[in-house]
Every structure is written in C-alpha cells, then in structure tokens.
Amino acid sequence: MAEANISDLIEQYLKEILSQDDFAxxxxxxxxxxxxxxxxxxxxxxxxxxxxxxxxxVESKRGGGxxxxxxxxxxxxxxxxxxxxxxxIGDSIGENNAxxxxxxxxxxxxxxxxxxxxxxxxxxxxxxxxxxxVSENTVRARVLVGMVNxxxxxxxxxxx
Amino acid sequence: MAEANISDLIEQYLKEILSQDDFAxxxxxxxxxxxxxxxxxxxxxxxxxxxxxxxxxVESKRGGGxxxxxxxxxxxxxxxxxxxxxxxIGDSIGENNAxxxxxxxxxxxxxxxxxxxxxxxxxxxxxxxxxxxVSENTVRARVLVGMVNxxxxxxxxxxx
DNA sequence: ATAATAATAGTCAGGAATGGTCAAATAATG
DNA sequence: CATTATTTGACCATTCCTGACTATTATTAT
Numbered sequence: 001m002a003e004a005n006i007s008d009l010i011e012q013y014l015k016e017i018l019s020q021d022d023f024a025x026x027x028x029x030x031x032x033x034x035x036x037x038x039x040x041x042x043x044x045x046x047x048x049x050x051x052x053x054x055x056x057x058v059e060s061k062r063g064g065g066x067x068x069x070x071x072x073x074x075x076x077x078x079x080x081x082x083x084x085x086x087x088x089i090g091d092s093i094g095e096n097n098a099x100x101x102x103x104x105x106x107x108x109x110x111x112x113x114x115x116x117x118x119x120x121x122x123x124x125x126x127x128x129x130x131x132x133x134v135s136e137n138t139v140r141a142r143v144l145v146g147m148v149n150x151x152x153x154x155x156x157x158x159x160x
Numbered sequence: 161m162a163e164a165n166i167s168d169l170i171e172q173y174l175k176e177i178l179s180q181d182d183f184a185x186x187x188x189x190x191x192x193x194x195x196x197x198x199x200x201x202x203x204x205x206x207x208x209x210x211x212x213x214x215x216x217x218v219e220s221k222r223g224g225g226x227x228x229x230x231x232x233x234x235x236x237x238x239x240x241x242x243x244x245x246x247x248x249i250g251d252s253i254g255e256n257n258a259x260x261x262x263x264x265x266x267x268x269x270x271x272x273x274x275x276x277x278x279x280x281x282x283x284x285x286x287x288x289x290x291x292x293x294v295s296e297n298t299v300r301a302r303v304l305v306g307m308v309n310x311x312x313x314x315x316x317x318x319x320x
Numbered sequence: 321a322t323a324a325t326a327a328t329a330g331t332c333a334g335g336a337a338t339g340g341t342c343a344a345a346t347a348a349t350g
Numbered sequence: 351c352a353t354t355a356t357t358t359g360a361c362c363a364t365t366c367c368t369g370a371c372t373a374t375t376a377t378t379a380t
Binding site: 065119137 | 261279285289300309
C-alpha cells in the first residue's frame with residue numbers, strides 16, 4: 001500500500017468523477033493546476049492508468065474549448081480469452097496465423113462474419129505492405145480502403 | 161457535454177435544420193450575424209463539419225441572392241458517394257479524417273457500432289505507428305491486437 | 321450592350337487557446 | 351545497483367476565431 005504520489009491522486013480524482021458520471025470530461029490545464037503539476041502529467045496519468053485494457057476510452061480535442069474525455073466501458077464476460085490471444089499475437093504475426101485467429105473468433109461466435117471480414121481486410125498483406133519510406137498515414141489509408149471495400153460485399157469468406 | 165464553441169453551436173443549428181428538411185439553404189451573412197461571428201466563420205464550420213467524409217455535400221452561389229446549401233448524402237444506397245469516399249482516402253489519410261469517415265458510415269448505418277469500433281481500432285494511431293525498421297508483421301500484430309482489444313467491450317462509441 | 325456598382329460567398333494567413341509528444345532528470349522499488 | 355515509475359519542461363499540433371483581401375453574380379446606369 002505504498003502510495004501518495006501525485007499521479008495516484010489524480011487517478012483517484014478522475015475515478016471519483018467516473019463513479020458518479022458516465023464520463024469525465026476535463027480541461028487538462030485545469031486539472032494540472034488543481035494538482036500543481038505540469039499539464040503533460042495529466043497525459044502521463046491517462047496513458048498509464050486509463051488504458052483500453054483497463055476499460056477506459058479516452059478522446060480529446062485541442063484548441064479553443066478543448067477537452068479530454070475519459071469514459072469507462074463495460075467489459076464482456078470472459079476477458080481472459082482476449083488476454084491469451086493478445087499474448088499469443090505478441091509483437092509480430094504472419095498473415096496465416098492472424099487469419100486463423102480470426103477464423104477461430106468467428107467459429108466461436110465472438111465476431112460475426114461481417115466483423116471477421118473487416119478484420120481480415122485490416123490485416124491483409126496488401127493493406128499492410130510496408131516499404132521504407134511509407135508513412136503511418138499511407139498504411140492507414142490502405143487499411144481503411146481495404147475495409148471499406150470489404151463492406152461492399154454482404155458476406156464472403158476470405159480469410160484462412 | 162462542454163459545448164463551449166460557437167462553431168459547435170452553429171453546427172448544431174445547421175443540423176437541426178437538416179433533421180427537418182432535406183437540405184439546409186442558408187444565407188451566410190444571416191447566420192453569421194445570428195451568431196455574432198464574422199461571415200468566414202460559417203465557411204470554417206462548413207469546411208470542418210460538413211465535408212464529404214462527414215457525409216455532406218455543399219454547394220453555393222455568390223452575388224445577389226447568393227446562398228449556401230448543405231445536403232446530407234446517404235452512404236447506404238449511394239454507390240457513387242462510396243467511390244468518391246475511396247477516392248478521397250487516396251494513398252494517405254490522417255486519423256481524424258479517417259475517424260470522420262467511420263462515423264459517417266456508422267451514422268448512415270452502413271456499419272454497426274461494433275464494426276465501427278473495429279475499424280477505429282484498425283486505424284488507430286497506436287496500431288499504425290511506424291518506425292524505420294518495423295516489419296509488416298509487426299504492424300499487423302498491432303492492428304490485430306487493437307481490434308481484439310476492442311472486442312472486449314460491449315458497445316461504445318469511440319471515434320469522433 | 322457595356323460598364324459600374326452592390327451584394328454575396330471564398331480564401332488565406334495569423335493569433336490565441338487548447339492538448340500531445342518526447343526525452344531528460346529524479347524518485348522509488350526490487 | 352539496476353530497473354521502473356514519476357515528474358518536468360521544451361517544443362509540437364490542432365482547433366477556433368478574426369479580418370483583410372479576392373472572386374462571382376445580379377442589378378443598375380449609361
């Protein structure tokens with residue numbers, strides 16, 4: 001039970017808000033000055049304590065009237081499966097293995113056929129083709145185009 | 161909901177009109193003075209919130225009796241718009257624009273909320289982060305992990 | 321007709337108000 | 351001592367708002 005660092009306090013404060021409202025919409029500079037820390041520490045707290053794995057979705061906007069919104073989302077029942085899957089995937093995975101995972105998710109009815117198709121489109125070799133100077137945006141575009149194209153078809157099996 | 165921006169209010173106002181009529185035909189200066197902003201802010205609102213990737217088509221005329229007409233286009237049954245969207249994506253697209261497209265697809269019920277979340281996970285900045293020596297398999301892994309993580313959650317809106 | 325004028329809308333660049341990233345310094349922990 | 355977590359600050363990116371200047375269209379005067 002060691003503690004009392006400021007990040008923990010900020011975490012507590014935000015979770016307090018979340019225990020009452022569906023989401024916490026804050027102004028970064030406001031929270032920073034409330035706790036007398038630099039604004040970027042708010043990002044640190046969010047990045048380390050309000051991650052997807054922990055069940056939080058964060059969205060933000062800059063500029064005038066900017067904000068950071070933290071939302072808590074419900075976990076599905078058996079989250080262990082996903083943890084194992086993610087462990088298995090690790091840092092790198094080939095197209096075949098990835099396709100098998102998607103097929104397994106489909107077989108177990110974790111995802112619908114449409115959803116499986118979307119996932120297959122996203123990880124398709126063509127979508128992810130990387131050359132030296134390719135940018136993040138370029139890859140993203142390919143991924144998105146692949147997925148959008150997939151939506152044209154009602155239901156088609158494409159992975160495996 | 162912190163709706164502090166005038167631009168947000170103008171956006172709301174226009175969408176209000178669009179929820180009742182097929183299109184919103186406005187006089188720029190009239191809207192500008194109604195919200196006490198300079199006329200060009202109306203262009204700003206339109207350019208940032210009523211773009212093709214948002215699912216809107218805008219046309220206008222200058223001079224006496226000039227107007228701006230905003231029309232909502234439905235992606236469900238408009239194959240041509242679909243093609244234009246893919247054209248728009250092109251070879252490279254940023255996270256925000258990509259997110260807007262996904263939101264538009266969701267709004268027009270082309271995809272379900274779950275599907276939209278999957279797509280958002282696929283194009284997420286973290287999934288697609290590219291460094292020099294990253295391989296295709298590495299990116300694929302990140303994409304897939306991102307999507308699987310998204311499946312943990314029941315149903316939540318995440319893009320915007 | 322043509323030219324001038326009025327009435328629109330469009331573009332662009334800049335300033336202000338946010339939030340984001342990254343790496344260095346420091347503290348805590350094993 | 352080594353590793354990990356926290357804290358900080360310099361620098362970056364995005365969003366909003368404004369105003370000067372430009373472009374287009376309609377109307378009016380000649």
